[in-house]
Amino acid sequence: MNRNRMLRCTAGFILLCIVILLLLGCSLLSGSTVMSAGEALDVLLGKRQDPTAESILLRIRMPRMTAALLLGGALSVSGFLLQCFFGNPIAGPFVLGISSGAKLMVALLMVGTLQYGIVLHSAWMIAASLLGSLVATGWILAVSGKVRQMSLLIVAGVMTGYICSAVTELVVAFADDANIVNLHNWSQGSFSGTDWADVRIMAVVVLVVLALVFLLSKPMGAYQLGESYAENMGVNVRQFRIVLILLSSILSACVTAFAGPISFVGVAVPHLMKRLFGTAKPIIMIPACFLGGGAFCLLCDLLARLLFAPTELSISTVTAVFGAPVVIVMMLRRKGVGDHA
Amino acid sequence: MRDLLSANALTVGYRKDRPIVSDLTLTLVPGEIVTLIGPNGAGKSTILKSLAAQLQPLAGTILIDGKPEAQMREIELAKRLSLFLTGRIHTELMTCEDVASTGRYPYTGRLGILTAEDRRIVNEAMQMTHVEELRDVPFTQISDGQRQRVMLARAVAQEPDILVLDEPTSYLDIRHKLELLALVKKLARERNVAVLMSLHELDLAERISDRILCIHNGKAECIGTPEEIFRDEVIASLYGIESGSFHALYGTAELERPMGDPEVFVIGGGGTGIPVYRRLQRQGRAFAAGVLHRHDLDYPCARALAAEVITAQDFEPVGEAECQTALQILRTCREVICTVSRFGTMNALNQRLLQEAEKLHLLISN
Numbered sequence: 253m254n255r256n257r258m259l260r261c262t263a264g265f266i267l268l269c270i271v272i273l274l275l276l277g278c279s280l281l282s283g284s285t286v287m288s289a290g291e292a293l294d295v296l297l298g299k300r301q302d303p304t305a306e307s308i309l310l311r312i313r314m315p316r317m318t319a320a321l322l323l324g325g326a327l328s329v330s331g332f333l334l335q336c337f338f339g340n341p342i343a344g345p346f347v348l349g350i351s352s353g354a355k356l357m358v359a360l361l362m363v364g365t366l367q368y369g370i371v372l373h374s375a376w377m378i379a380a381s382l383l384g385s386l387v388a389t390g391w392i393l394a395v396s397g398k399v400r401q402m403s404l405l406i407v408a409g410v411m412t413g414y415i416c417s418a419v420t421e422l423v424v425a426f427a428d429d430a431n432i433v434n435l436h437n438w439s440q441g442s443f444s445g446t447d448w449a450d451v452r453i454m455a456v457v458v459l460v461v462l463a464l465v466f467l468l469s470k471p472m473g474a475y476q477l478g479e480s481y482a483e484n485m486g487v488n489v490r491q492f493r494i495v496l497i498l499l500s501s502i503l504s505a506c507v508t509a510f511a512g513p514i515s516f517v518g519v520a521v522p523h524l525m526k527r528l529f530g531t532a533k534p535i536i537m538i539p540a541c542f543l544g545g546g547a548f549c550l551l552c553d554l555l556a557r558l559l560f561a562p563t564e565l566s567i568s569t570v571t572a573v574f575g576a577p578v579v580i581v582m583m584l585r586r587k588g589v590g591d592h593a
Numbered sequence: 594m595r596d597l598l599s600a601n602a603l604t605v606g607y608r609k610d611r612p613i614v615s616d617l618t619l620t621l622v623p624g625e626i627v628t629l630i631g632p633n634g635a636g637k638s639t640i641l642k643s644l645a646a647q648l649q650p651l652a653g654t655i656l657i658d659g660k661p662e663a664q665m666r667e668i669e670l671a672k673r674l675s676l677f678l679t680g681r682i683h684t685e686l687m688t689c690e691d692v693a694s695t696g697r698y699p700y701t702g703r704l705g706i707l708t709a710e711d712r713r714i715v716n717e718a719m720q721m722t723h724v725e726e727l728r729d730v731p732f733t734q735i736s737d738g739q740r741q742r743v744m745l746a747r748a749v750a751q752e753p754d755i756l757v758l759d760e761p762t763s764y765l766d767i768r769h770k771l772e773l774l775a776l777v778k779k780l781a782r783e784r785n786v787a788v789l790m791s792l793h794e795l796d797l798a799e800r801i802s803d804r805i806l807c808i809h810n811g812k813a814e815c816i817g818t819p820e821e822i823f824r825d826e827v828i829a830s831l832y833g834i835e836s837g838s839f840h841a842l843y844g845t846a847e848l849e850r851p852m853g854d855p856e857v858f859v860i861g862g863g864g865t866g867i868p869v870y871r872r873l874q875r876q877g878r879a880f881a882a883g884v885l886h887r888h889d890l891d892y893p894c895a896r897a898l899a900a901e902v903i904t905a906q907d908f909e910p911v912g913e914a915e916c917q918t919a920l921q922i923l924r925t926c927r928e929v930i931c932t933v934s935r936f937g938t939m940n941a942l943n944q945r946l947l948q949e950a951e952k953l954h955l956l957i958s959n
Contacts, residue, residue: 315794339683470705474698483647485698485751486671532685535704 257554261536264529268543270323275550279317280309282554283564287406311447319446319454323511324549325542326458326503328525329465331518332541333500336472336534337493338396341582342406344518345385345504349412351513354381354389354505355439356416356423361426362435374453374509382505388412389501404585411414441512441551450510459508462542465499469534472496490506514549515568516575521545548574595658596620597787598644598674598755603653603741605636605643609957612651613639619785619806619814621755626778628798629791631808637791638759640808644789645676645757657755671699675753678761679760681737689727689735689743693719696750700728718749722776736770745776749784756780758790762797763827770794774801778808795846797822807831838897839850847897855881855900858919858926858955860946863891865932867959870898881926884911884943909939916942921951929955 281287287295293301295309331344345351361380365372388407395408420439427435446547471492483489507514524542526532552570560564598621599646606613606852613636621627630638644655646662655662657673665673675696684692696718697711707715722742727735732743741761748756758777762770778801780786792798794903798805798819801867805822807814809831815822822840829836836849857873857880861868871894873880882895883903895902903919905911923929937946948954 318767341685426874455917467703470698470701470703473705474695476684476687477692477695478680480647480678481682483667484645484671484674484676485695486666486668487698488667526686531848532687533691 261368264525264540265543267528268540268547271547272543272550274276275547275554276317276321276533279320279550279554280313283308283313283557286336290373297446298545307359315446315448315451316553317444318451320443320549320553321510321546322451322458323443323507323514324521324552325544326454326462326544327405327507327514327517328521328545328548329538330500330503330507332534332537333472333496333503333521334518336349336475337496337500338405339476339478340405341523342519342579343409345500345507346413346513346515346517347406347415347519348388348392348409349386350388350392350501351502351515352410352413352416352420353391354384354508357384357387357512358422358509359420359435359439360477361425363423364433366427374450377509378453378457378506381509382502385501385505385508388416388424389497391559393497438512441514441568442556442564442566443511443549444515444564452509454506458503459523460517461499461502461506462538464495466535466538468492468496468499469538472534476534511567513568515572516579517545517548517571517580518573520575520578521548524548595622597623597658598789599656599884600644601645601654603640603655604651605639605648606651607639607648609651611691612811614808614811614813615652617653618930619813619930621789621927623754623787624781624785625803626781626788626790627804627806628799629789629808630793630795630798630831631814635808636811637808638894640790641757641759641791645674645807646670647676668699673753674755674757675748675751677748677756677758678763678863679763681740681764682744684732686749687732688729689724689732689739690715690729690745691748692732692743693746696747696752711772714752715746715750718746719743721749721779722746723772738766738772739763741765741769741773742776745773749780753786755787755789755946760791760793760795762792763819770797770946771790777801794841795823795828795841799841816930838899840893843893845893847871847894850874850898851877851879853879853900854877854925855922856927857881858923858929858946858950859895859899860929860931860933860943860950861885862889862940862943863894866891867894869930869932874898881919881922883922884915884940884946886911886939911940911942913942916945919943919946923949923955924953926955928957930957930959932959 260269281289281292292309295302295305313589334343334348335341357380358377391412392409393460396405399405424439426436437586474485481517490532521544522541525537525544529536553573556565556567556570600617600619603617604612604615617640623869631637643650657665662670694707694715697707697715700711701707722745724742724746726740727739727909744849761773765773772796777788780789802819804816806816807822814831825839825841828841837847839846851874856878859869859880859882861882879900880902882899884905885892885895885902886905886907888907889948901922903915905915923946931947
């Protein structure tokens, strides 16, 4: 890597960190109760006794912000992994229907257990979500074996997503219970209602998987040249593909378990990061996607809370508005260079 | 010399019950270039894939430096054997240097970060294949010829003992074909790399290879030096050439001979007749050529294309008998073309053909 690229990468990471800090600040202070930075600092440092404010900051806003940061990052890294796997920049957990598969499985589990008044530990939710992800991924893999054309794969994924969503709606509609309201909110995608216990679990899962993904960056770089060359460079391709798809599924499953399906982050953010950093090298892109996804979701969550306050939008509504145009632009651009598709 | 790569009774294919090539035995020593030739679909790529451990052999063994390839670790093999494939690769935001650097993969650590030494080796490889000025250019923005050279730099940077190339000259024009093969040759001579490749261009295969392996009918039909393999009948049977012919010595291919009685007589010699023969072939007109010496430059082409060739003894002047035969045929033709501008001792009698043509008003300008 030459000096210019080093410089660009360093600048990119600094920029992302600044954006994240700014967004964290905004998220902390804004909402139905507006606070000034000084007030918030006083409360947090214990200089002012204000149980309501303390509760808002520490119990509601901070866990929510952390969740948005972690899960947004996880989602975008998951998307980047899928893009590497399929050699297709439009692949992502939502676009390929993997998030929706996870959603369906979690909804089934929740409806099944809520009837008996059991409240499940979030580990179970993650497990159900992972199962759903893997089933959906398996299905998409089977389809990808049949269709060589990448746009068809995306269509198959989107359709799978619709089917899973429809079944989820059906399940939710038939399970008539007060708790279903929550379920419905969750199935639309939201970071609200996250507490520290959730954050602890998601932090452990996301950060551990992220570390493993980072260790995978070398074979991923080789895999970008295609399967044959990767094999010739000494990558055990079979093993690599399994690990890659597993890690990607765990990440997107974790997101779905806690925040429901969130659209387009997995596709849009890696693309934006490639433009920002001017490289597709996994060793740069993995941390960049994580930070970028975190920033993207923080921003979207902030907008979801503020735009029509006190009504809160679902997070997917906002991510779709920002993410979908990016995907459309990418599809059009790929069409321009048809033979490279 | 030690055998770098040896394949014993190798059977390759994608399905157990449908082997593509069976019972292949082959050894490769350092610095040697072995080329696989054979018709499309004969299994050349399948053999190369199997030898490069990308496809499990159905039977037989492959030894790399005496060690069974199947027992080698992926990284260990990657340091010994480098692969160069036909297909275009699709890269995203990669410069040519990035692509060439991927050759260092087996040597870098857990995170794949290049050391100064790695970078020096990549640089050297890029210099060797003359792509150093493309270092910072995106791989998607260079020509096919340049891409192949960058991919070759990648293979060189891998510092292999064995280089396997699957039709490296596809997509290239003749100049770039020659350049690429010159580089391959340099690699074999200077770095003592054993090269195994498949080529479609027989003329190039003949010139670059130390040994040629012919793949046909599901087996290695013959293996030998180019002099042993490049005999007309071997090539014709290998490729099943029925419409057209191949002249092994020159490595030139000719299309099918126009059939029928000759309607044009060509007085040629010294290579001047060849363009006319080929033009008549394109027009589908049967023709006769003569009188030619067998060692004349015109002769192989005339023999391949003409309905009749009247030949004279090598190193002897054209004789009376040949001249009479030629005159007889000439008189049955509707046109005569003369491509030579002067007659000397050896073809003096051919002048009589020209005079006869003028007399009969058969001569047309070339």
